Amino acid sequence: MVEIFWTVAAFAVGVLSAARLTRLVIHDAFPPSVWFRIRWDDVTKKDGEPNGWNPLFHCHWCLSPWMTLIILSWGWWSDTDGFWWFFNLFLAGGYLAGMIVERDGEDA
Numbered sequence: 001m002v003e004i005f006w007t008v009a010a011f012a013v014g015v016l017s018a019a020r021l022t023r024l025v026i027h028d029a030f031p032p033s034v035w036f037r038i039r040w041d042d043v044t045k046k047d048g049e050p051n052g053w054n055p056l057f058h059c060h061w062c063l064s065p066w067m068t069l070i071i072l073s074w075g076w077w078s079d080t081d082g083f084w085w086f087f088n089l090f091l092a093g094g095y096l097a098g099m100i101v102e103r104d105g106e107d108a
Contacts, residue, residue: 010080011072016092018068022060023095025067 024033037057044054056062071088078084 006080010075013085013088013092014071014075015068016095017088018064018071020091020095021067021071022064025057026060026063 024030025036040057041050041054044051056066075084075088
């Protein structure tokens with residue numbers, strides 16, 4: 001029973017973490033993310049038109065399965081070691097906190 005709890009918890013944290021990473025890469029104004037998207041466009045566009053790979057880092061439906069695969073595979077192979085939990089709880093918690101603040105009803 002305890003193992004099932006930790007497996008479900010790791011899955012939930014991993015999926016939230018992958019969602020946060022996906023948003024970070026695709027949508028956020030974080031300077032390294034913006035830099036990466038510009039460089040990606042430089043490589044994956046010809047004459048200003050995107051090729052088949054360009055949407056990967058512009059589409060959350062395209063990128064999120066791969067982010068989830070990376071995060072959950074890391075958890076599986078590391079047996080969800082302490083660093084895995086720290087890193088992914090940081091991202092998942094930050095994502096949940098941001099979603100709560102976004103929807104708390106207060107106008108800025």
